Amino acid sequence: MPGDNSVGSPPNPRSPIARLRHRRRSAEAVPDDSKTNGGNLLVNDRNKYRSMLVRAYSSIWMIGGFALSIYLGHLCITAMVMVIQIFMAKELFNLLRKAHEDKHLPGFRNLNWHFFFTAMLFVYGRILSQRLVNTVTSDKVLYQLVSSLIKYHMVVCYFLYIAGFMWFILTLKKKMYKYQFGQYAWTHMILFIVFTQSSFFVANIFEGIFWFLLPASLIVINDIAAYIWGFFFGKTPLIKISPKKTWEGFIGASITTIISAFLLANIMGRFKWLTCPRGDLSTGWLDCDPGPLFKPEYYTFPEWLPQWFPWKGISILPVQWHALCLGLFASIIAPFGGFFASGFKRAFKVKDFGDSIPGHGGITDRMDCQMVMAIFAYIYHQSFVVPQSLSVDMIIDQILMNLTLEQQQILFEKLKQVLQDRLVG
Amino acid sequence: MPGDNSVGSPPTPRSPTARLRHRRRSAEALPDVSKANGGDLLVNDRNKYRSMLVRAYSSVWMIGGFALIIYLGHLCITAMVVVIQIFMAKELFNLLRKAHEDKHLPGFRILNWHFFFTAMLFVYGRILSQRLVNTVTSDKVLYKLVSSLIKYHMVVCYFLYIAGFMWFILTLKKKMYKYQFGQYAWTHMILITVFTQSSFFVANIFEGIFWFLLPASLIVINDIAAYICGFFFGKTPLIKISPKKTWEGFIGASVITIISAFLLANIMGRFQWLTCPRGDLSTGWLDCDPGPLFKPEYYTFPEWLPHWFPWKGISILPVQWHALCLGLFSSIIAPFGGFFASGFKRAFKVKDFGDSIPGHGGITDRMDCQMVMAIFAYIYHQSFIVPQSLSVDMIIDQILMNLTLEQQQILFEKLKQVLQDRLVG
Numbered sequence: 001m002p003g004d005n006s007v008g009s010p011p012n013p014r015s016p017i018a019r020l021r022h023r024r025r026s027a028e029a030v031p032d033d034s035k036t037n038g039g040n041l042l043v044n045d046r047n048k049y050r051s052m053l054v055r056a057y058s059s060i061w062m063i064g065g066f067a068l069s070i071y072l073g074h075l076c077i078t079a080m081v082m083v084i085q086i087f088m089a090k091e092l093f094n095l096l097r098k099a100h101e102d103k104h105l106p107g108f109r110n111l112n113w114h115f116f117f118t119a120m121l122f123v124y125g126r127i128l129s130q131r132l133v134n135t136v137t138s139d140k141v142l143y144q145l146v147s148s149l150i151k152y153h154m155v156v157c158y159f160l161y162i163a164g165f166m167w168f169i170l171t172l173k174k175k176m177y178k179y180q181f182g183q184y185a186w187t188h189m190i191l192f193i194v195f196t197q198s199s200f201f202v203a204n205i206f207e208g209i210f211w212f213l214l215p216a217s218l219i220v221i222n223d224i225a226a227y228i229w230g231f232f233f234g235k236t237p238l239i240k241i242s243p244k245k246t247w248e249g250f251i252g253a254s255i256t257t258i259i260s261a262f263l264l265a266n267i268m269g270r271f272k273w274l275t276c277p278r279g280d281l282s283t284g285w286l287d288c289d290p291g292p293l294f295k296p297e298y299y300t301f302p303e304w305l306p307q308w309f310p311w312k313g314i315s316i317l318p319v320q321w322h323a324l325c326l327g328l329f330a331s332i333i334a335p336f337g338g339f340f341a342s343g344f345k346r347a348f349k350v351k352d353f354g355d356s357i358p359g360h361g362g363i364t365d366r367m368d369c370q371m372v373m374a375i376f377a378y379i380y381h382q383s384f385v386v387p388q389s390l391s392v393d394m395i396i397d398q399i400l401m402n403l404t405l406e407q408q409q410i411l412f413e414k415l416k417q418v419l420q421d422r423l424v425g
Numbered sequence: 426m427p428g429d430n431s432v433g434s435p436p437t438p439r440s441p442t443a444r445l446r447h448r449r450r451s452a453e454a455l456p457d458v459s460k461a462n463g464g465d466l467l468v469n470d471r472n473k474y475r476s477m478l479v480r481a482y483s484s485v486w487m488i489g490g491f492a493l494i495i496y497l498g499h500l501c502i503t504a505m506v507v508v509i510q511i512f513m514a515k516e517l518f519n520l521l522r523k524a525h526e527d528k529h530l531p532g533f534r535i536l537n538w539h540f541f542f543t544a545m546l547f548v549y550g551r552i553l554s555q556r557l558v559n560t561v562t563s564d565k566v567l568y569k570l571v572s573s574l575i576k577y578h579m580v581v582c583y584f585l586y587i588a589g590f591m592w593f594i595l596t597l598k599k600k601m602y603k604y605q606f607g608q609y610a611w612t613h614m615i616l617i618t619v620f621t622q623s624s625f626f627v628a629n630i631f632e633g634i635f636w637f638l639l640p641a642s643l644i645v646i647n648d649i650a651a652y653i654c655g656f657f658f659g660k661t662p663l664i665k666i667s668p669k670k671t672w673e674g675f676i677g678a679s680v681i682t683i684i685s686a687f688l689l690a691n692i693m694g695r696f697q698w699l700t701c702p703r704g705d706l707s708t709g710w711l712d713c714d715p716g717p718l719f720k721p722e723y724y725t726f727p728e729w730l731p732h733w734f735p736w737k738g739i740s741i742l743p744v745q746w747h748a749l750c751l752g753l754f755s756s757i758i759a760p761f762g763g764f765f766a767s768g769f770k771r772a773f774k775v776k777d778f779g780d781s782i783p784g785h786g787g788i789t790d791r792m793d794c795q796m797v798m799a800i801f802a803y804i805y806h807q808s809f810i811v812p813q814s815l816s817v818d819m820i821i822d823q824i825l826m827n828l829t830l831e832q833q834q835i836l837f838e839k840l841k842q843v844l845q846d847r848l849v850g
Contacts, residue, residue, distance in 0.1 A: 155808045158801065162758060169764045172666055177772035185614050192617070241597055333587060339594045347602030376583065383580045392828065392836045399820060399840065405847065412844055414821055415837055421704075422830065 052231075054359035062357070062366075063220070070213060074278045077205050077212065082120075084363055085198045089116055091354040091362045092190045097183070104176060111171075112187050114164045119191045122157040123199045128281070129153065131206065135280040197371035200378040207381060210274040214265060214323060215377040218330035219369050221260050226253035226335075242342045245335075254331035261327025265320040269294045293319040293385065322385060329376050334369045341368035477656070479784035487782070487791075488645070495638060499703045502630050502637065507545075509788060510623045514541055516779040516787045517615045522608070529601060536596075537612050539589045544616045547582040548624045553706065554578065556631065560705040568830075622796035625803040632806060635699040639690060639748060640802040643755040644794050646685050651678035651760075667767045670760075679756035686752025690745040694719045718744040718810065747810065754801050759794045766793035 069080045093112050129150045172180055204212040230249030238245040268274050269290075276288040300313035341364070345351065354362025399408060494501050518537050554575045597605055629637040655674030663670040693699050694715075701713040725738035766789070770776065779787020824833060 152808055154804050158804045162761075162797075162801075165765070166758070166761050169666070169761050169768065172768050174665070177768055181769055181772040185610065188614065188617070189610050192613070240599070241594070333591070336587075336591050336594050340590070343594065343597050343602055344606055347606040372587075376587075379579050379583045383577055392832055392839065395820065395824060395828070395836060396839055396843070398823075400843065408840075408844060411820060412837075412840055415824065415833070415840070418821070418825065419833060419837055 048231075051359060058357050058359050059224075070209060073283050074205050074209065075281060075283055077209070078202050081198050081201045081205075082124075084367065085194050086116075087354075087356065087363045088367060089190060089194050091356075091364050092194070093187070095350060095353065096186055096348065105171070105173065105180070108171065108180070108183070111164060111168060112183075114167070115161070115187055115191055118157055118160040118164065119195045121160070122153075123195045124202070125150070125153045125157070127199060127202050127206070131278070131280050135282065193371070197367075197374050200374045204374065204378050204381065206278050208275050208277045210268050210319075211377060211381050211385075212374075213274060214261070214268060215326055215330065215373045216370060217264060218257055218261055218327055219334055219373050222253050222257045222330050222334065223369070225256035226250060229253055229256075239339060241339050241346065250335070257331040258324060258327040261323040261330070262320050265323030266317055269317045269319050293317070293322070319385075322380070325380065325384075326377060329380075330373055333376075334373045337369040337372035341365065473656075476784065483782055483784050484649075495634060498708050499630055499634065500706060500708055502634065503627050506623050506626045506630075507549075509792065510619055511541075512779075512781065512788045513792060514615060514619050516781075516789050517619070518612070520775060520778065521611055521773065530596070530598065530605070533596065533605070533608070536589060536593060537608075539592075540586070540612055540616060543582055543585040543589065544620045546585070547578075548620045549627070550575070550578045550582070552624060552627050552631070556703070556705050560707065572829075618796070622792075622799050625799045629799065629803050629806065631703050632811075633700050633702045635693050635744075636802060636806050637799075638699060639686070639693060640751055640755065640798045641795060642689060643682055643686055643752055644759055644798050647678050647682045647756050647759065648794070650681040651675060654678055654681075664764060666764050666771065675760070682756040683749060683752040686748040686755075687745050690748030691742055694742045694744050718742065718747075747805070750805065751802060754805075755794075755798050758801075759798045762794040762797035766790065 066080075069076045093109075097109075132146055132150075168180070168184060201212060204215075226245070226249040229252030230244075230246050233248040233252065234246035236247045237243060238247050238250055272286055272288065272290065275290040275294050276286040278286065294317055296315040296317050298313055298315045301309070301311070341353075345353070352361035353364035356362050357366065360366055399411065491505075494505050518534075522534075557571055557575070593605070593609060626637060629640075651670070651674040654677030655669075655671050658673040658677065659671035661672045662668060663672050663675055697711055697713065697715060700715040700719050701711040703711065719742055721740040721742050723738055723740045726734070726736070766778075770778070777786035778789035781787050782791065785791055824836060828836065
């Protein structure tokens with residue numbers, strides 16, 4: 001959440017609606033720096049309010065576009081994540097290129113996009129393979145085709161990567177070695193970062209939009225809350241890398257985020273559209289048994305509350321306790337993603353990663369904290385939520401739904417073998 | 426397989442036996458440079474033969490140590506891979522450090538080792554988790570402990586990584602940002618490179634030592650054969666990055682490697698110690714049914730062969746055809762790993778990655794082609810040799826990781842019931 005890109009600079013002209021629809025997050029936290037500067041308050045005040053207006057305008061468009069994607073469903077959100085990812089990669093690829101050297105290396109940029117395509121095939125192939133198989137189980141021919149594609153998926157991706165590797169070595173040019181190796185390493189780092197986080201996003205989406213929407217919203221709320229708290233109360237600087245962040249903004253935002261996490265989880269948990277996992281790549285309406293996490297439990301208030309208190313009790317979804325953990329992480333640790341991005345920009349003397357979003361900078365500027373959060377949400381979900389909600393019956397359902405009769409028999413035999421080994425040994 | 430490190434330089438003194446025991450590969454391909462130079466043949470001849478003697482001496486020690494470790498078994502080989510990996514990481518961490526900057530950053534080197542330890546926990550935890558569980562099934566308490574460790578393995582690794590990430594950000598120092606970010610990226614690249622290849626090595630080992638030994642031996646044979654062919658016949662240069670490689674060495678080595686692959690697979694395939702997979706972490710003798718790949722098929726020679734020909738037919742293990750593919754890859758594509766390392770050293774003006782092995786350079790110099798081969802061997806094995814059953818394996822993993830032994834037995838009984846109903850009805 002870099003803070004240096006909009007103070008004093010004139011607001012960028014409005015970007016076309018189509019581009020805005022594909023962006024995601026909202027205003028960053030920008031504590032008021034005119035208070036720390038002290039002088040020339042009237043001009044700073046005007047700039048402060050004008051920049052806030054530009055940022056608010058972009059934010060509304062981003063949030064609106066995002067809400068529309070949520071309504072349209074899992075595939076639409078996945079498509080949105082992919083588009084964001086492509087733009088992020090493009091911004092980052094262009095960040096450290098040097099025009100002078102590139103003139104001597106024709107076709108070198110294509111290598112980046114080759115590796116990008118390979119990574120996309122690998123990552124999305126793994127995540128969506130099971131669901132793709134489930135989508136085509138009705139048609140035998142298509143099923144065979146898809147199954148064999150999946151079987152040889154790793155080989156195909158590996159050979160695409162090796163082809164790129166060999167192409168890189170064959171195009172090494174004398175006196176350009178250091179630049180080329182630097183670019184190669186930089187490409188790998190970019191792809192690693194971009195695809196790790198987007199694959200976790202997509203994995204979360206198919207577990208249930210709730211597990212994608214809640215963490216993302218918490219980061220947005222943390223950003224906006226830190227901005228507002230800092231705007232009104234900001235005084236003590238937080239960290240040297242991001243000089244505009246303040247402790248007041250940080251602590252205020254933490255409290256706001258944790259409370260919102262608790263409340264938002266309750267609201268979101270009531271919609272089957274958000275809580276049901278998507279087993280295949282269909283786009284229709286979802287119906288499922290959400291599991292014990294989303295069944296409300298009623299707690300009655302203790303006796304000593306006064307008579308006039310309107311609520312006799314409160315119904316809490318068990319998932320709200322998990323949401324508290326997510327909120328804690330989003331407020332304390334996720335901001336470090338923003339600090340990392342700030343430090344990186346200072347190190348390489350770059351003002352912003354790009355300029356796609358007026359008032360906010362590039363897409364990477366918006367996604368830096370999201371990345372850290374998405375990975376945590378996925379790992380938290382896999383470690384603490386899934387085992388709780390898995391029961392013998394649910395696995396039996398999975399087996400009956402997802403496997404053919406032959407596969408079920410294979411599984412039965414394997415399970416028998418494993419259990420026999422365990423009982424004997 | 427860099428070629429520039431031993432021509433004309435005096436041979437380095439013998440290293441202690443203990444260090445040599447832990448190294449792996451043998452002489453690189455070093456086509457004769459004195460023939461290319463043309464002048465002062467007597468001195469060059471003496472140097473050529475002396476350097477060959479040094480390299481042969483190191484190679485013999487490395488191969489001997491390696492053979493001993495193969496005899497000792499899977500765990501020992503894994504330990505050897507881990508040790509090699511630690512030395513490789515140490516060499517590479519030290520490669521691009523600058524002593525001047527490091528003085529201002531106390532404790533910065535420790536961060537590298539923190540990330541190294543986290544990566545090791547993550548990678549080996551995943552590979553060995555299932556086998557670890559199989560080893561402790563007898564003891565109920567230990568089983569519970571290990572199962573819960575495995576369940577929270579990802580969370581633990583993630584938090585270790587986040588702790589390192591936060592530590593990095595909190596230790597960013599003004600005016601050192603670029604160096605620190607460069608080192609951070611370099612650390613990540615090293616760890617990805619080192620751990621990707623060693624995890625594939627270890628995964629191969631537990632599938633059966635054959636799938637680790639054959640690819641590694643093919644790279645060694647390719648190296649030695651290229652050296653010898655180049656030594657005697659080398660004339661036309663192969664590629665600009667490695668000026669000492671020749672086409673004669675390359676083609677001769679390819680032919681020899683492919684033939685050796687075919688023969689070696691036959692020899693290695695007869696030993697159950699090499700072909701049986703290891704299901705747990707025990708060290709005892711192995712006994713198993715190796716599978717149809719290792720059962721010899723007898724082909725009789727056609728009638729038109731003369732009577733005095735001693736062999737009436739030939740018995741071929743089906744795995745030998747797979748070995749041909751491995752041989753083809755190791756002779757054509759694996760050398761690019763060496764070219765990459767050569768180019769990298771030229772780019773950063775480094776003579777060798779290290780100096781642990783006399784006559785060969787550092788450990789990374791020996792491992793550069795092995796890395797490319799190990800990944801290919803694993804992917805080949807998973808795609809073409811192991812019958813792939815993606816969904817069944819995934820569900821079995823879920824069952825084994827998330828349910829207790831009693832729950833697994835309940836599931837087994839229910840599944841039996843369901844399948845019986847299906848077969849009847």
